[in-house]
Amino acid sequence: MIGKILIVDDVATNRIVLKVKLAAAGYTPLVASTGQNCLALALAESPDLILLDLNLPDMSGLQVLERLRAEPGLRHVPVIMVSANLETQARCAAFRAGADDFLLKPLDDQTLLARIRSFMRARDLVDSYAPHQGGIALLGLAEAQASFELPGIIALITARPDHALKLRREIAPHLSDRLLTLTPEEAMAEGSHPGATPDVFLIESDFNGPGSGLRLMSELRSRTHTRNAAFAVQSSQGCSTGAAVAFDLGAHDMITHSITPEELALRLARLLYRKREADGLRASVQDGLRLAVTDSLTGLHNRRYGMAQLAAIAEVSRRSGLDYAVMVVDLDRFKSVNDRWGHSAGDAVLIEVADRLSRNLRNGDLLARIGGEEFLIALPQTSLNDARTIAERLCHAVEETPVRLGGHVSLHVTVSIGLAASMDATAQAGKDSVADLIDRADRALLYAKSAGRNQVTISRTAA
Amino acid sequence: MIGKILIVDDVATNRIVLKVKLAAAGYTPLVASTGQNCLALALAESPDLILLDLNLPDMSGLQVLERLRAEPGLRHVPVIMVSANLETQARCAAFRAGADDFLLKPLDDQTLLARIRSFMRARDLVDSYAPHQGGIALLGLAEAQASFELPGIIALITARPDHALKLRREIAPHLSDRLLTLTPEEAMAEGSHPGATPDVFLIESDFNGPGSGLRLMSELRSRTHTRNAAFAVQSSQGCSTGAAVAFDLGAHDMITHSITPEELALRLARLLYRKREADGLRASVQDGLRLAVTDSLTGLHNRRYGMAQLAAIAEVSRRSGLDYAVMVVDLDRFKSVNDRWGHSAGDAVLIEVADRLSRNLRNGDLLARIGGEEFLIALPQTSLNDARTIAERLCHAVEETPVRLGGHVSLHVTVSIGLAASMDATAQAGKDSVADLIDRADRALLYAKSAGRNQVTISRTAA
Missing domain, CATH: 3.40.50.2300 (Response regulator)
Structure with missing residues (x-):
């Protein structure tokens, strides 16, 4: 039920009148005549709003309010205090205890x-x-x-x-x-x-x-x-x-x-x-949305976000007619790092490589971690030639300085990169889907691996 | 800058008058006098709103509108068409092309x-x-x-x-x-x-x-x-x-x-x-929020959500004085499943065990996957005795039927469980923090493992 309003008043006529009015306005009224009643009903029904009379037979409305505010599940529920009491002290006490409004009886309907x-x-x-x-x-x-x-x-x-x-x-x-x-x-x-x-x-x-x-x-x-x-x-x-x-x-x-x-x-x-x-x-x-799109280890975008963004880049390219390029980057012999130096060393390598890739890309380029040791890069509005230059720079940036682990240990790390452009000479323009493009980059990556690693291979065959 | 409004009109006086009015109202006006001008400025500046005159020197306002709507980055920007044209056909065409309103000149300021x-x-x-x-x-x-x-x-x-x-x-x-x-x-x-x-x-x-x-x-x-x-x-x-x-x-x-x-x-x-x-x-x-709290393999809550929920359960328990219990559940010899049968077999086991745990808990109990093969369970308002019964039921539910993989392969799978209650006999009431409780459950789990696995151990020592 929607719009549950809990009416708390010890006078039966008041409860009934209010109940009829609220029901006529399409709400679901609940009624309680005592403080205990109110607390039990509030816990059981989680009302959307409470209209709470200041004077109740078993305890004061103020005490009820304090109890409501101490209850984690009810702390957020709006409470309107209702009273014929004009005294400013009573009103101030109510606001201090967490009332959201204080209305004087008789209540004006509108x-x-x-x-x-x-x-x-x-x-x-x-x-x-x-x-x-x-x-x-x-x-x-x-x-x-x-x-x-x-x-x-x-x-x-x-x-x-x-x-x-x-x-x-x-x-x-x-x-x-x-x-x-x-x-x-x-x-x-x-x-x-x-x-x-x-x-x-x-x-x-x-x-x-x-x-x-x-x-x-x-x-x-x-x-x-x-x-x-x-x-x-x-x-x-x-x-x-x-x-x-x-x-x-x-x-x-x-x-x-x-x-x-x-x-x-x-x-x-x-x-x-x-x-x-x-x-x-x-x-x-x-925060939750940020977490949903972020890889928690490297702070890069995660696979899901990377794929969504790539689709957006492809769509812009389709409309503008401007080429874009996709790279799949894979750490070479990463398993041996984990096996020999332990998982925390492996994590440190991933973080450092993610950082180097990130620093060597341009604003607007997409970088995401899409697997354990695999990264996706998309370069909007970039020709195959420019993409190749960038890919070689990335290889070099990873290879050039060993990654320092704790103590005196440094590891020489390399990556292999498979590269494909949306409309390179051999692709059939307009027929490249995003999945095909990644597929081509993946196959180019396998070729780079089998040709000795630490290198860039460009997909030259259409899907 | 906030509240950027792009004014597109070929008459200089109109642009100036509107610009002055919008600036006085606290917006940041931009102006364009032609369709090309408008498109270039819209792409460069991403305005929050466009006031677009129907008659422009280089192309019709309608054509400009169509071009705006074809641009992914501008498709969502509200466009108000402005014209002295009373013809219903022009107005209908504008709405068909994606106008959000059509105002007649002269414009009423309010x-x-x-x-x-x-x-x-x-x-x-x-x-x-x-x-x-x-x-x-x-x-x-x-x-x-x-x-x-x-x-x-x-x-x-x-x-x-x-x-x-x-x-x-x-x-x-x-x-x-x-x-x-x-x-x-x-x-x-x-x-x-x-x-x-x-x-x-x-x-x-x-x-x-x-x-x-x-x-x-x-x-x-x-x-x-x-x-x-x-x-x-x-x-x-x-x-x-x-x-x-x-x-x-x-x-x-x-x-x-x-x-x-x-x-x-x-x-x-x-x-x-x-x-x-x-x-x-x-x-x-x-969707994004759901992903942020969900473990993608098993569909259970993830570690982050599990910990946040556990803190909430602890807070409710502190206020109500009612006991709650925590279990850490760990799959026995899981590494050997992965090594012998491959990761997809391991994943299938995790999914099946998650499902069995889930089906053997009550509404309101918390179940989260907090590590590779580790699950957290919290039982609100539950005594240590009841929690033990539930834990033994869980052990049994996992052990009783082998997990079927593809083909004719079935694996006999067991779990070990460490259990701790918020206020059991040996704990110092009120001094149990959530971290202490998990710590105690963790140590009980280690004991269960060393005592031969496939069993429940209860933490009997206070932190």
């Missing part, structure tokens, strides 16, 4: 639904790339956690500079993060504050005429350097813009009534926390 | 900027996970391309059912995709049309009162089954909602004036194409 939509959209990242809890653990926020300790950067954008400065003075004592007061132009310009791209924006909704704050937010959300920032919108006095539209435009928090500087600071800190959580997840995804 | 923001936001996916062109090639749309041939599903939501049916009749001849007329309730309910989640929605902006269409779009964009759909909004008669807001709320196309059924069909087809392109990219990212 705002509540827009708020829920906003949380559901924020789950995109997790749902798309780490669908089950295991994924979250893997893409785990362990590495990112470290950055949580560093101060973040929070930018304030208000109608009048003196107002921004006053706001900054008021909230600064409650935050250990950097507070900037920015003009909209400064916010838009990447690098206007080098090394200081804001993590969180607090924008006054009508700082420069009706709707100007929301337009600025839309602009910032479309820019590369700010698109992953968190956005809080503060209603201007007498502002007519509904909170619902602000949420649907991408706001993460909406401050519609007057709150204390401490609560504002805590809300901003919570947004910063969530923003960094998402950053960590994105970084883990990129 | 709408143009919102349109540009919308395209910039759509680049998120590519920018986040495939930052350089190589990434796109890897995550290449090759596999996804196949699905481009299947008909898509396009849903129409309008104020009056008879209007939707009329619309459907009109555009059906121009599309090979499935056209559904849906009520908003049907659109929101997942699975109301099994196997028929729409790829594209066409929503009348005020189908049920002012703003109702945009609200429905916001709802659908927050739902798991429809959040990646494409959305076209059609202005109701006399509708006051600005196109700018619709784009900022996530619309991918906005139809504000009367167009022919053919153009509407072509616009919907273009949205479908872009949506599938994004689906393909997402699928490739998930």
Whole structure:
């Protein structure tokens, strides 16, 4: 079931009313009447969102929240505290314990639904790339956690500079993060504050005429350097813009009534926390993708990536009509290195040879490790003659200096190279598939081996 | 530089006016006055968006567009055609050639900027996970391309059912995709049309009162089954909602004036194409992530994932106080299998043993291949006694039936298992780190090996 929302309230009427509304809006409501109930149901059902009343019969909503946040599987679930309590201390305590919002009863339907939509959209990242809890653990926020300790950067954008400065003075004592007061132009310009791209924006909704704050937010959300920032919108006095539209435009928090500087600071800190959580997840995804295309020993591209890239190079060549060349490079007598000196010596040789090949290729050339001691090289827009020159340079670069192992041991290492070009004299232009080309390079390599190793052989026969 | 927009127009004044506007909005404008100019600049600069005038001195804008779409590196760049030409044939031809929008001169500034923001936001996916062109090639749309041939599903939501049916009749001849007329309730309910989640929605902006269409779009964009759909909004008669807001709320196309059924069909087809392109990219990212955590030979989790998961299991155990157990499983005399029967026989044995281990574990147990012939197993919430029973079952499951290779060859295979529990009698509770636990299991494994193999040894000494 999708869009599971757990309603926690000790008053039956409240639960029923909310349940009906959420079901009508297409969600799957679950209900709990006590704190224990809530914790058990949350563990069993993994809801997408929890609406948690502050006053429960068996324990306070705050205690429930603390327990939820201590549970690894529930730490990421958005929690909206609900209460008729106007006291700022209760609200501040909730944000400190990890609440994502605090709504006052009676709840405004349109705002509540827009708020829920906003949380559901924020789950995109997790749902798309780490669908089950295991994924979250893997893409785990362990590495990112470290950055949580560093101060973040929070930018304030208000109608009048003196107002921004006053706001900054008021909230600064409650935050250990950097507070900037920015003009909209400064916010838009990447690098206007080098090394200081804001993590969180607090924008006054009508700082420069009706709707100007929301337009600025839309602009910032479309820019590369700010698109992953968190956005809080503060209603201007007498502002007519509904909170619902602000949420649907991408706001993460909406401050519609007057709150204390401490609560504002805590809300901003919570947004910063969530923003960094998402950053960590994105970084883990990129990390995972990098691993998927990398050979872990040499750091070169792996076979899979090499083959995909070669297909792309072939496609560009087909369209442009410009020749490209493929080499298969194999270490000579590598088995004897492993047998005589051990696997770690073999690994050291592979790493050093990978490095020498890499340093002797051009930007844009492709180099991948496609087997134990076998490398694939593709040279886009390169004639057979130029490719031969490069191949000979590679042979020479490997042979010229012995590879140093630990101690005083140095090994003389050589490679054999089989070379084929996409449209050399003997190939039938246009009929060369990538597989044929590699096949020809492979056969040329065998010839180089049987002719004595440490040399380049060029495929002269069409497939 | 970020937000590069290429302006292609043969009239100098037009170029300058647009350049100034886009620069003021924080983008980096590039300008070209001819088709050749445009193609050269696009290749050299890889712009994020191209504003292409239909009439150019050296070739038609349509020809330029076709050339752009034939270039692998530029195929994905959004192109907005610009013209004073009201002719529907010219517009249809542009969409057929791969235009993403067609704007009439004079351009409305707010709408143009919102349109540009919308395209910039759509680049998120590519920018986040495939930052350089190589990434796109890897995550290449090759596999996804196949699905481009299947008909898509396009849903129409309008104020009056008879209007939707009329619309459907009109555009059906121009599309090979499935056209559904849906009520908003049907659109929101997942699975109301099994196997028929729409790829594209066409929503009348005020189908049920002012703003109702945009609200429905916001709802659908927050739902798991429809959040990646494409959305076209059609202005109701006399509708006051600005196109700018619709784009900022996530619309991918906005139809504000009367167009022919053919153009509407072509616009919907273009949205479908872009949506599938994004689906393909997402699928490739998930694929890459899956590869990053999987051992390619056995299909089990790999070492990296196994270790991350084990840390997560340890953390849950620490909080819950419930015991967990770790096993290290090693194939006995595996080297001799490889030496005598060859590597492919060795691989077959590994695959079969992985499968037997997997079938004899419970849901939620962790199984990973962490070395050549070594497996890691973690059993959450399991006592040492239960873990021993499971370990003995695993030994038996491997030993009981010989592994069949090709032909008539069957090999008798056994495993040795070292077992350690997080809080067994001899361990100092709370002082067990994951590394210590694996260490203890490893030493127990060595003992099992030296005691004759094909058996389970339990670690009885604390680290």
